[in-house]
Amino acid sequence: MLFIVISSILFFAGILIITWLHSQHHLDVVVEPVGPQKDSPLISVCVPARNEERNIRRCVQALLAQTYPNFEIIVLDDCSTDATEEILHNLAKVATHRKVSLKVIKGSALPSGWAGKTYALTQAASAARGEWLCFVDADTFVNPEALSGVYAKALETKADLFTILTKQIMLTFWERALLPLVMTALSVGFSPRKVNDPQRKDAIANGQFIFINRRVYGAIGGHTAIKGSIVEDKDLALLVKGSGYRLVIADGHKVASTRMYMDFGEIWEGWTKNIYLGLRDDKGLLLLGLFGVFVALAAALLLPAWVIWGIFLLEAGRGLDGSVLLIEGLLISIYLVYWRGLAARAMDVPAWYALTTPLGAGVFAAMMLTSAWNVLSGKGVRWKGRTYSKNSSHY
Secondary structure, three states, X not given: OXXXXXXHHHHHHHHHHHHHHOOOOOOOOEOOXXXXXXXXXXXXXXXXXXXXXXXXXXXXXXXXXXXXOOEEEEEEEOOOOXXXXXXXXXXXXXXXXXXXXXXXXXXXXXXXXXXXXXXXXXXXXXXXXXXEEXXXXXXXXXOOOHHHHHHHHHHHHOOOEEEEEOEEOOOOHHHHHHHHHHHHHHXXXXXXXXXXXXXXXXXXOOOOEEEEEHHHHHHOOHHXXXXXXXXXXXXXXXXXXXXXXXXXEEEOOOOEEEOOOOOHHHHHHHHHHHHHHHHOOOHHHHHHHHHHHHHHXXXXXXXXXXXXXXXXXXXXXXHHHHHHHHHHHHHHHHHHHHHHXXXXXXXXXXXXXXXXXXXXXXHHHHHHHHHHHHHHOOOOEEEOOEEEOOOOOEO
């Protein structure tokens, strides 16, 4: 009976946890593609680019095709060593023919105490003339109506900082097995409804696309105020909301897409950088992160063991115990796969990738633990060819 009691407690607890984990992602604000607005203040689109020869042409060409009538593009070449600079100069010639303002700036060497992206964005913003600043990553590709749609929705929601979750392009096995799990975890740690509630402290922004009022950006000190941050999007959002300004996070799948990583190595480097650093300054989130490690390990190890143990008990002649464990283990596994299948379909990933959940969950737990170890041990994290210590300063 002991096995039956333990199994049943775990079964009902598991159902509740799985349901809760997959019920935090609600994005009530949705950006729709719209035409140009009558009121069209200058928008300065700032793109940091460090060794982005793979993405920068597509990114800038998409920006050049915007239907919004009054914008400029500023690309900060952050000491690239690949073909990024050459591609940008070729694009600048095309922009001249189209009569679109595209300014390419050669970034200076990274000063001590700064993170690479914050310094790149600070340099780009200092050259911007717009009433609104739009920070776009080089691996993000916008639809022609993106600026018009985002500007209209920012006005409608009275946002000072407006950020969107872009559609994630996932093509390889590891992208599809890991990134949907990461996105679910982010929705739990940073519930959109809580972020959009001005009465709560919850704050997050998606660095792939941030739209911020120039006046507000200056009032909070810009990226200079968070110069050493590697998770600059989260810290900028905290600074904006903590200063009493309006922060809004929205669904931007209809107007922008991002290809974050293309192989396992890039995924590992990117998320071991982000996960722990994004949680370390908030004890509540850190505890939630540790709970996430437990849940991920349970999905990776406990569920398969549950079913196997039920089969073992049946083989040992303990029919009732074995039957209960096997049935409950199979049911909760099916329930988890069902929810992961829905999540996969929502992200345009084939539903059968839900079957890779134990593998993906195990790797996700390993990424979280590795990220924490890298920072706590002083080893630091590595990103874009630069290494950052526990205090997030460059050396």
